[in-house]
Amino acid sequence: MNPLWTLVPPLAVIPFILFFGEKRKNLREGSIIIAGLVLLLINNGIYTDVMAGIPVESGELALLADFSLKLSAEPMGVVFGLLASFLWVVTTVYSIGYMRGHHEINQTRFYVCFAIALAAVMGAAYADNLLTLFVAYEVITISTYPLVTHAGGDGARKAGRIYLGILMGTSIGFLLPAIIWVAAAAGTLDFVPGGVLADAGIGKGAMAVLLALFLFGIAKAGIMPFHRWLPAAMVAPTPVSALLHAVAVVKTGVFSVLKIVTYTFGIDTVTVTGAAHWLLPVAAFTVLAASIVAFTKDNLKARLAYSTISQLSYILLAALLATVMSVSGGVLHIVMHAFGKITLFFCAGAIMVALHKSEISKMNGIGRRMPLTMGAFFIGAISIIGLPPTGGSWSKLLIAGGSLDSGTIIWVSVLMLSTLLNIAYLLPIPLRAFLRPDPDLQPGETATWQEAPYACLWAIALTATSCVLLFLYPRPLTELIGLIQWR
Amino acid sequence: MIDQFPALQIMVPLVAAPICVMIRNPRWSWVCAMVASTLAFLISIILLQQVMANGVIRYAVGGWAAPSGIEYYIDAMNAAVLVLVSGISAVVLVYAYRSVAKSVPAEKHYLFYTAWLMCVCGLLGIVITGDAFNVFVFLEISSLSMYTLISFGQDRRALTASFRYLVLGSVGASFILIGIGFLYAATGTLNMTDLAARIPDSESQRAVLVAFSFLTMGVLIKSAVFPLHAWLPNAYTFAPVAVTAFLAGTATKVSLYVLLRFFFSVFGKDYSFGQHLLNGVLLPAAVAGFVLMSLVAIFQNDLRRMLAYSSVAQVGYIVAGFSLATQSGLTAGIVHVVNHGMVKASLFMAVGCILYRVGHVHTPSLDNLMKRMPFTCVAFIISGMGLIGVPLTVGFVSKFTLIEASLEKGWWAIAALVLLSSLMAIVYVGRVIEIMVFRRSRETGPESSGMCEAPLSMLVPLYVLVGVSLYFGINGSATLEVAGRAASFLLGGLQ
Numbered sequence: 001m002n003p004l005w006t007l008v009p010p011l012a013v014i015p016f017i018l019f020f021g022e023k024r025k026n027l028r029e030g031s032i033i034i035a036g037l038v039l040l041l042i043n044n045g046i047y048t049d050v051m052a053g054i055p056v057e058s059g060e061l062a063l064l065a066d067f068s069l070k071l072s073a074e075p076m077g078v079v080f081g082l083l084a085s086f087l088w089v090v091t092t093v094y095s096i097g098y099m100r101g102h103h104e105i106n107q108t109r110f111y112v113c114f115a116i117a118l119a120a121v122m123g124a125a126y127a128d129n130l131l132t133l134f135v136a137y138e139v140i141t142i143s144t145y146p147l148v149t150h151a152g153g154d155g156a157r158k159a160g161r162i163y164l165g166i167l168m169g170t171s172i173g174f175l176l177p178a179i180i181w182v183a184a185a186a187g188t189l190d191f192v193p194g195g196v197l198a199d200a201g202i203g204k205g206a207m208a209v210l211l212a213l214f215l216f217g218i219a220k221a222g223i224m225p226f227h228r229w230l231p232a233a234m235v236a237p238t239p240v241s242a243l244l245h246a247v248a249v250v251k252t253g254v255f256s257v258l259k260i261v262t263y264t265f266g267i268d269t270v271t272v273t274g275a276a277h278w279l280l281p282v283a284a285f286t287v288l289a290a291s292i293v294a295f296t297k298d299n300l301k302a303r304l305a306y307s308t309i310s311q312l313s314y315i316l317l318a319a320l321l322a323t324v325m326s327v328s329g330g331v332l333h334i335v336m337h338a339f340g341k342i343t344l345f346f347c348a349g350a351i352m353v354a355l356h357k358s359e360i361s362k363m364n365g366i367g368r369r370m371p372l373t374m375g376a377f378f379i380g381a382i383s384i385i386g387l388p389p390t391g392g393s394w395s396k397l398l399i400a401g402g403s404l405d406s407g408t409i410i411w412v413s414v415l416m417l418s419t420l421l422n423i424a425y426l427l428p429i430p431l432r433a434f435l436r437p438d439p440d441l442q443p444g445e446t447a448t449w450q451e452a453p454y455a456c457l458w459a460i461a462l463t464a465t466s467c468v469l470l471f472l473y474p475r476p477l478t479e480l481i482g483l484i485q486w487r
Numbered sequence: 488m489i490d491q492f493p494a495l496q497i498m499v500p501l502v503a504a505p506i507c508v509m510i511r512n513p514r515w516s517w518v519c520a521m522v523a524s525t526l527a528f529l530i531s532i533i534l535l536q537q538v539m540a541n542g543v544i545r546y547a548v549g550g551w552a553a554p555s556g557i558e559y560y561i562d563a564m565n566a567a568v569l570v571l572v573s574g575i576s577a578v579v580l581v582y583a584y585r586s587v588a589k590s591v592p593a594e595k596h597y598l599f600y601t602a603w604l605m606c607v608c609g610l611l612g613i614v615i616t617g618d619a620f621n622v623f624v625f626l627e628i629s630s631l632s633m634y635t636l637i638s639f640g641q642d643r644r645a646l647t648a649s650f651r652y653l654v655l656g657s658v659g660a661s662f663i664l665i666g667i668g669f670l671y672a673a674t675g676t677l678n679m680t681d682l683a684a685r686i687p688d689s690e691s692q693r694a695v696l697v698a699f700s701f702l703t704m705g706v707l708i709k710s711a712v713f714p715l716h717a718w719l720p721n722a723y724t725f726a727p728v729a730v731t732a733f734l735a736g737t738a739t740k741v742s743l744y745v746l747l748r749f750f751f752s753v754f755g756k757d758y759s760f761g762q763h764l765l766n767g768v769l770l771p772a773a774v775a776g777f778v779l780m781s782l783v784a785i786f787q788n789d790l791r792r793m794l795a796y797s798s799v800a801q802v803g804y805i806v807a808g809f810s811l812a813t814q815s816g817l818t819a820g821i822v823h824v825v826n827h828g829m830v831k832a833s834l835f836m837a838v839g840c841i842l843y844r845v846g847h848v849h850t851p852s853l854d855n856l857m858k859r860m861p862f863t864c865v866a867f868i869i870s871g872m873g874l875i876g877v878p879l880t881v882g883f884v885s886k887f888t889l890i891e892a893s894l895e896k897g898w899w900a901i902a903a904l905v906l907l908s909s910l911m912a913i914v915y916v917g918r919v920i921e922i923m924v925f926r927r928s929r930e931t932g933p934e935s936s937g938m939c940e941a942p943l944s945m946l947v948p949l950y951v952l953v954g955v956s957l958y959f960g961i962n963g964s965a966t967l968e969v970a971g972r973a974a975s976f977l978l979g980g981l982q
Contacts (some may be wrong), residue, residue, distance in 0.1 A: 062964035063879075064887055065818075065971065135878040142877065150926045157925050166919060172876070172909050177894075177902060178885065184894045 001045040003071040003126040004058040005286070006081060008044070009035040010088075010119035017111045025107075029096050032111060039122075043081045045344035046073045046126075050483065056126075063131060067189050070128040075483040076262070076331055080255050081125040083335050087342060088118050089246050091461050093237035094346055094351050095454030101353040102237070110150060110237070114244075116143040121248045122337045123254065130179045130189040130264065133256055137353025138221070140252055141167045148233045155235055162232040164384070170226050175217025178210055182264060191259060192211045193485035195266025207265075207275040214260050217280055220253025221316055222309040224286040236350030241301060246308055246341040251334050254315040267322040267486055276320035283320055283415045284347045286313035291421035298359050300348045303425060304341065307384065310418060311337045317411060318399045328481050333395035335477060336383065336470060340392055343380030343463040344426075347373050350452035350460060360429055365438025367430065368447035372457060376464035381426040385465040386419055391470025394478075458479050489537075492530050493546035493559040494803065495633060496615055498570065499526045500608035503740040504601050513596035517584055521599040524577040524607060527655050531569040531611075538566040539972070545617070553678050554618075560617025560679065562823065564973035566742045568614045571825050575832050575952075576607045576734040582948040583729035585941075586839050590641045599639055603681065603733075605632035610741045619667045619753070620677045626663065626709070630656045633738060635725040637856050653710055657719040663703030669698035670753075675764035682753050682884060699758075702749055703765070710742035712769075712806055713776030716799040723795035730837035734800055736832030740824045743805055746823075750809075751977040760812040769810040774904055776803030781911035785918070788839050790848035793915055794831065797874060800908060801827045807901060808889050815892035817974035822966050826881035833952040837867040840941035840949065848921055854926040860940050866953050871916040874954055876909050881956045884963035 013035035049056050056073035063069050073081075099107050120143060123136035141164065149160035183189055185200040202210065219226040233245050261270060265425035270276050290310035297303040311333070318330030350373045351357055355366060367374040379390060386396035396415070403411035438447060451457055470477070509517045536563055537542060544621075546559040580603070591599055609629025634656070638649040667808055671677055673694035674685040689695055704715075711719040715887030723731045749757040759765045780800035787793035805827070808820025840863040841856065842848055857864045869880070874947075876882035886909060893901040940946065959966050 028971060063961065064884060064963050065967040068964075111750075138878045142872075146924070160925065161921070164913070168913050169910055172913070173906050176887075177890065177906060180890045180894055180902070184891055234791075278888065 001042065001056060002058050003046060003056055003073050003122075004070075005042045006039060006046070006085075006122040006126060007119050009039040010115045010122065012110055015113050015485060017108060017115065019415070020141070021108050025100070025187055028108070028111065029092060032092045032115070033089060035115075036085065036092055039085040039118075040082075040089060043078070044086045047078050047082060049073070050075060050078050053478065056127070059097050060233060066130045067183065068128065068130045069135065070211065071123065071126040071132065073126050074485075075480050076259060077125040077127070078257070079331055079477065079480060080251065081122060083338055084118065084121045084125065084248055084251070085459040086335070087243060087338065087463075090462055091239050091243040091342070093455050094242070094349070094459035095237075096352055097453035097457075097459075098349050099237065101238070101453050101456070106150065107413075109146060112241075113143050113146045114240070117147075117244060118247060121252060124252045125261075127191070127402075129191060130182060130260070133259070134171075134175065134179055137171060137252060138168075138217075140220075140249060141171065144240075144244050144249060144394055147244065148236045150236055150240070155192070159232040159235045160187060163229045166226055166229040170217050170219040173217070174213045178213035178217055190261055191263035193263065193266075194487045195262075195264055195269050197265050198269045201255060204273045204275070207269075207273045208278055211265065211270070211275040212279060215257065215282075215316065215320075218253050218256050220249055221251065221257050222250060222312045223282060223316055224289060224309075227286070227290065227309045231302055234301045234305050238301070238352060241253065241305075242342050242345035242349065245305070246345050246418055247338045250308060250312055251338060254312050254330070255334060257316055258319050258327060258334075261319045261322055262327060262486065263483070265406050267324065268325060270320070270322040272469055274321060279485060280317065280320050280411065283313045283316040284411060286310065287317065287414055287418045288421070291425065294425045295421070298361050300351070300363075300429070301345070302358050303360065304344050307422070307426070310422075311341070311384065314396075314399055314415065314418075317414075318402060321403055321406055321411065323402045323405045325405060326399055327486075328478075328484070329395050329398025329402050331472075331481050331484075332398055332477065336391040336395040336467075339463055339466050340383035340390070341468060342382045343376055343460060344384070346456065346460045346463060347377040350456045353456065354450050354452045360432070363429065363433050364436035365433065365441070365447070366440060367433035368433075369450045370433075372451055373460060374430050376460045377433075378430040379464045379467050381430060384426060385422040389471045390467045391472065391474065392467070394474050489533070492534055493544060493561060493615060496527060496530045496573075497522050497532065497608060497612050498606045499530070500611065504604040504608065504795065505602040507597055507604060511597050513588070513593050516582075516597035516600045517543065519575075521580050523604055524580050525571065527573040527607065527611065528577045530568070531566070531573045534561055535566040535570050537709070539969070543976075554676060554681055557621050558617040558678060558680075559615050560683050562976045564747065564976055565744065565822070567825060567969050567973060568741065569611060571828050572610050572614065572737045572741065573607065573829060576603075576733060578833060578948045578952050579729055579736070579836065580735045582732070582836055582839070582945050585944050586729045586843060587727060589843060590802050591639050592982070593815060595639070599636070602632040602635040602639075605629075606636060606733075610728075610737055613741050614744055617679045618677050619670060619679055619682060623660065623667055626660055626745075629738070629741070631833060633734065636730045636734075637722050638736055639727050639730065640725040641651040641709055641727070642725045643768035644721070645725035647762050648718075648725045651732065652722045659705045659708030662701045662708070666698045666700075666702035666705060668699065669694045675701065679748070679753050683755065685760070686754060699754060703768070706742055706749065707772070710739045710746060710806075711799055711820075712772055712802055713771065713780060713799055716776070716780075719799060720792055721797040723798065723835075724789060724791045728835060728842055732832045732839060733833035735794070735835050736828040739802055740828050743824055745762065745807075746806075747809060747817075749979060750851060751817075756812055756978060760810070760839060764813065766810040769806055770901075773803045773806035773810060773825060773903065776800060777807065778803075778904055781908040781915070784930075785915045787915075788850050790841070790850050790853075790919065793850070793919070794834055794838065797912070798831055800912075801831070801874075802903065804874070804885070804889060807826035807905070810855045811898070812898060813894055813898055814891060814971070814974050815895055815976060817889065818967065818970045819885060819888035819892045819976060821973050825966055825970070826873070826885045826956070827957070829952055829956040830881060833866065833949060833956060834874065835872045836945070836949045836952065837863050837870065840945050843941050844939050844943065850922060853919070854922055857924040859927045859938060861938070862940055862946055863949070866946075866949050867923070868920055869953055869957065871920060873960065875912045875916055879957070880905075880960040880965075881963070882960075884960060884967065887966065913928045932980075
């Protein structure tokens with residue numbers, strides 16, 4: 001199947017969204033769900049082709065004299081494509097409940113930008129070369145900017161400025177020169193198993209600089225000190241935070257890093273030249289520092305944002321360690337973290353819609369009013385922490401195992417320390433909700449159910465269940481990751 | 488017939504101009520200008536096709552053979568510039584009909600279109616000719632008509648802006664004339680091909696050097712290379728906006744073409760960049776230009792003035808590409824001449840649409856314009872992204888090529904500064920977009936809420952240009968191929 005088809009459903013649905021508009025909401029959102037399901041089917045078709053070993057490629061479009069835009073599918077991209085398209089459907093279901101319950105404005109613009117961003121995510125997932133990846137990366141930045149500034153107030157505009165400033169600034173300031181450097185040195189921008197830089201005549205020191213340019217240039221991966229955009233972007237409506245800032249945008253970042261390490265540098269080149277040597281501490285620092293900052297945040301979405309920054313750096317750490325096991329763990333963690341984190345964001349939004357609460361300190365006892373939501377929150381939190389019986393445990397296990405291969409126990413201890421921190425900042429939230437007394441209730445009064453709209457609940461149930469299912473049946477995923485050609 | 492196309496390229500606008508004066512009717516003089524411009528555009532496309540297919544075209548004007556007569560000389564380089572000039576003229580003329588009707592008194596319209604045609608004729612003449620003195624003649628034709636066009640501006644400051652340009656432009660033109668005079672004294676010929684052949688063997692190398700210096704200064708003034716750009720911001724701000732759109736896309740670009748033609752074809756790369764270290768002058772000026780002028784653009788509150796400073800910055804990119812003096816550097820410079828011409832013209836056209844409806848372009852007061860003029864704003868945003876160099880726009884194609892070229896030569900700092908100034912472009916373009924789209928309107932009167940889009944005759948040409956620039960942004964290899972061919976012609980010398 002031609003991977004270009006994946007761009008069709010998200011783009012084709014835009015005229016429908018505009019046509020139905022505010023007046024016929026059901027049709028508008030129905031068309032998005034249909035597009036999402038079609039996209040899922042297409043991605044599934046690509047998945048079967050890749051599993052069967054059939055090459056999946058599109059034609060080329062010569063953007064520059066020697067470099068062209070091209071899509072092709074390889075296992076890592078299929079994982080990401082499947083993930084993003086599945087969660088698009090779920091998020092649309094969720095946002096039907098959320099956006100209406102919360103009476104958001106400009107919903108049509110919201111859905112249009114959302115669809116463009118998703119098409120770009122597909123472009124990034126199936127990018128055949130660095131140029132295509134870069135184009136998709138920038139389109140994602142630009143199309144999500146209106147989502148961040150959605151509310152239009154001064155705060156939202158300031159957040160939008162930080163968002164665009166950091167993401168565009170780093171990508172043009174660091175990522176673009178890195179790509180042009182690769183073009184000048186290797187003469188190609190293609191993703192090739194084993195990388196293209198081994199014989200490009202770049203010295204060890206220069207290699208480290210190049211890798212640093214990529215790592216800091218892809219600020220979507222949230223490495224410190226370029227992480228500020230992510231908490232800033234939390235002013236966006238919750239479905240945006242959920243899909244884009246827990247899945248699509250940030251995962252495009254780490255996915256790009258994984259892909260560049262595997263197919264541009266080649267994991268052997270990274271280890272042989274020691275290019276990642278100076279960058280591993282930065283990633284490790286981000287893991288710990290973001291976890292500690294998460295502690296101090298009372299706003300639930302802000303805490304989740306910092307938790308995301310920390311988790312993303314797990315994947316960066318895995319990529320920089322550059323062993324087969326760690327990078328596989330990184331790819332797996334993209335999926336596991338996505339399901340866990342989107343559940344948590346959905347729950348945060350549900351609490352906002354149903355009880356209008358966003359501060360953790362005010363969430364005492366809400367578990368009795370929203371037992372389903374808080375139960376799902378508990379499952380999501382367990383998965384982020386990486387405990388059985390949730391999917392998060394597999395990826396964490398792989399990354400930890402891979403980090404032991406590096407010969408020191410520093411990185412594995414960073415991971416374990418961070419796990420303890422995760423427990424300490426995530427688990428108190430459901431515990432508080434279930435065990436503390438509800439301050440709004442008179443003594444003797446019993447709590448009534450005040451769950452979010454059904455659409456929200458369905459979405460939450462689906463992602464929370466998936467967290468558990470991914471623990472029980474990780475096989476299809478690991479088999480797909482096993483197909484990655486490392487050399 | 489087709490053999491005579493090089494002459495027709497000039498004759499059509501030149502003959503149409505006096506016809507315009509005789510017509511005297513606003514509408515019909517516009518029709519006359521429109522027809523002439525369209526014809527010129529078609530001719531230039533055919534010429535480009537011929538050059539790409541068969542190589543250089545040489546045309547002896549009046550049948551007088553080259554050394555004594557005037558020769559028109561067309562290769563890939565100037566064929567592309569001919570298409571750019573006549574194409575932008577045709578597109579902007581469509582747009583000018585409504586825009587000019589509002590800003591220029593009806594009884595002067597025929598003069599406006601006459602001046603316009605003379606300007607087009609002058610610019611095309613500079614580009615097409617292979618004779619050094621003829622360059623000066625056409626330069627004067629285009630300059631004089633340009634001063635006239637600028638002084639048509641509504642604001643009275645247009646007059647001083649025009650006068651300032653007249654003074655500086657005349658200085659530049661005289662320098663060019665002096666330079667050509669010295670060249671003639673040193674070599675005894677005015678034909679470019681002959682000049683190129685005789686300059687190395689000339690006995691009076693000092694005269695050649697003087698000619699070289701005068702020509703350099705003159706051309707740098709005319710192309711508004713920093714720090715000789717002082718005439719440009721006011722001229723662009725106060726001229727009628729259709730004129731600005733036309734000039735921004737063509738006038739400085741043509742001067743840059745003259746720069747290329749003299750340095751590479753006439754003096755030769757080795758003379759210009761080897762012995763006389765032109766890159767010691769050009770490169771610092773270019774780099775300072777694109778960094779400082781981008782910085783200045785950030786602080787401008789008049790949209791036209793912001794774009795004017797950005798134009799000076801973009802000229803800096805182009806000159807930086809030229810001063811690399813390599814195949815890829817020249818390619819980057821030339822492709823940016825075309826790309827920036829399209830982008831800047833469409834930006835000024837969008838500004839003109841805003842001016843048409845809102846009456847001013849004071850950036851901080853354009854809040855929530857997206858609600859009132861969505862199509863104009865979208866066009867502005869797309870073209871603005873082209874200015875920044877966002878992927879899938881033409882700006883990306885030129886910047887990628889420029890950075891690659893400077894890395895290839897090992898000039899890291901240049902690449903870094905290009906990126907830095909791109910970041911500044913994000914700030915100055917982003918600021919406008921943010922105000923247009925996301926800031927809520929302060930006054931919420933009924934008159935500010937309804938849609939009031941610019942007339943279709945302005946929007947359609949705007950979108951034609953935006954569409955063309957998007958096409959060349961996605962299929963950048965098309966323009967890059969022409970530019971690459973032009974670059975190898977220039978480096979190879981005149982044949």
